[in-house]
Amino acid sequence: MNTTQNAAIHSNAVITAIGSYVPERILTNADLEKLVETSDEWIMQRTGIKERHIAADNQFTSDLCFAAIRNMMERYDVSVTDVDYIIVATSTPDAVFPSVASQVQSHFGITSAGAADIQAACAGFAAAIQLANGLLLSRAHRKILVIGAETLSKITDYTDRTTCILFGDGAGAFLIEASEDGHGDVAAVYNKTDGTRGHLLYRSSLASAIGEHDIHTNGYIVQNGREVYRWAVSHVAEGVQQLLERSGHSAADIDWFIPHSANMRIIESLCERTGFLLSQTLSSINLYGNTSAASIPLAIDEAVKAGTVKPGQLMLLYGFGGGLTQAGVILRWSL
Numbered sequence: 001m002n003t004t005q006n007a008a009i010h011s012n013a014v015i016t017a018i019g020s021y022v023p024e025r026i027l028t029n030a031d032l033e034k035l036v037e038t039s040d041e042w043i044m045q046r047t048g049i050k051e052r053h054i055a056a057d058n059q060f061t062s063d064l065c066f067a068a069i070r071n072m073m074e075r076y077d078v079s080v081t082d083v084d085y086i087i088v089a090t091s092t093p094d095a096v097f098p099s100v101a102s103q104v105q106s107h108f109g110i111t112s113a114g115a116a117d118i119q120a121a122c123a124g125f126a127a128a129i130q131l132a133n134g135l136l137l138s139r140a141h142r143k144i145l146v147i148g149a150e151t152l153s154k155i156t157d158y159t160d161r162t163t164c165i166l167f168g169d170g171a172g173a174f175l176i177e178a179s180e181d182g183h184g185d186v187a188a189v190y191n192k193t194d195g196t197r198g199h200l201l202y203r204s205s206l207a208s209a210i211g212e213h214d215i216h217t218n219g220y221i222v223q224n225g226r227e228v229y230r231w232a233v234s235h236v237a238e239g240v241q242q243l244l245e246r247s248g249h250s251a252a253d254i255d256w257f258i259p260h261s262a263n264m265r266i267i268e269s270l271c272e273r274t275g276f277l278l279s280q281t282l283s284s285i286n287l288y289g290n291t292s293a294a295s296i297p298l299a300i301d302e303a304v305k306a307g308t309v310k311p312g313q314l315m316l317l318y319g320f321g322g323g324l325t326q327a328g329v330i331l332r333w334s335l
């Protein structure tokens with residue numbers, strides 16, 4: 001039996017609409033200078049982040065999902081009432097249960113849908129696309145909403161200057177449908193998780209979960225920034241190369257590289273190590289910060305709205321983060 005689970009794959013999944021939303025309130029580097037000892041220059045140089053959007057106190061991840069879906073419906077004239085499955089990738093659900101996906105089902109009166117949240121941190125959106133492709137291919141479902149959404153501001157410690165400069169809030173949504181003729185947009189997938197490094201980046205809550213490493217129990221994001229950085233530039237670059245290799249493509253065949261927008265310096269290093277040019281890289285880091293599961297759809301939607309992404313182009317989406325987890329997808333954009 002061939003055990004290579006990450007080889008080029010079958011797909012009948014077609015992306016038929018995209019939408020996004022970020023909250024109104026903007027938190028600039030100048031605002032952060034008033035909260036912690038930092039500077040615009042330090043933040044820009046180390047991260048490439050200029051500002052991020054922050055949810056209102058009474059605005060939660062489900063609200064961001066609703067707005068992103070409304071944005072998609074307005075732009076593409078699509079209905080979601082006949083969606084038959086909803087996947088929300090998030091690390092910041094309104095509550096552990098009910099799922100954010102079930103809030104989406106209820107809000108839009110989608111009467112015959114299943115719904116589940118998945119948590120793969122910053123790899124969540126790519127992982128959700130992979131799941132949607134599998135559900136469509138198995139014919140279990142035929143019209144799926146895939147949303148990446150976060151309100152990371154609610155779990156960010158604004159007294160910790162090593163983390164509070166990084167994170168922002170936002171949501172991006174894809175509508176993905178089974179094609180009539182069996183052709184699909186998903187060309188290849190890749191996954192790799194290293195749980196032995198889980199303690200390098202986590203949200204503290206159940207102290208026992210991270211074992212001896214978890215000394216924080218306040219519910220905030222905790223990270224060893226330097227180690228996460230090292231892991232990203234070496235292991236993630238290797239993962240991107242694995243995905244390319246297993247798809248039979250080289251970096252030169254890919255029109256757009258969309259790595260998770262963790263930090264501009266990480267993106268630059270990934271480009272250097274994988275052969276992608278910065279000019280073919282889409283990111284949402286500068287104006288939105290690190291929005292975890294929302295960062296990839298936000299970056300794609302900015303480019304779609306600007307008209308830079310064209311139907312037929314190949315994209316490599318690559319999420320990475322808490323877990324430590326990586327998930328990548330090569331897609332042929334058909335919108």
Ligand SMILES: CC(C)(COP(=O)(O)OP(=O)(O)OC[C@H]1O[C@@H](n2cnc3c(N)ncnc32)[C@H](O)[C@@H]1OP(=O)(O)O)[C@@H](O)C(=O)NCCC(=O)NCCS
Binds near residue numbers: 162224227
């Ligand atoms: C967080 C990160 C930007 C910090 O940059 P760095 O170059 O590694 O900085 P260090 O942690 O080594 O700290 C260097 C100095 O800057 C200081 N510093 C940290 N945050 C600062 C801030 N916001 N403003 C000013 N100085 C800061 C540190 O205290 C340290 O000072 P010292 O030398 O006097 O001790 C960087 O490690 C990073 O991007 N890591 C990856 C994080 C990430 O992307 N996480 C999500 C993955 S999905």
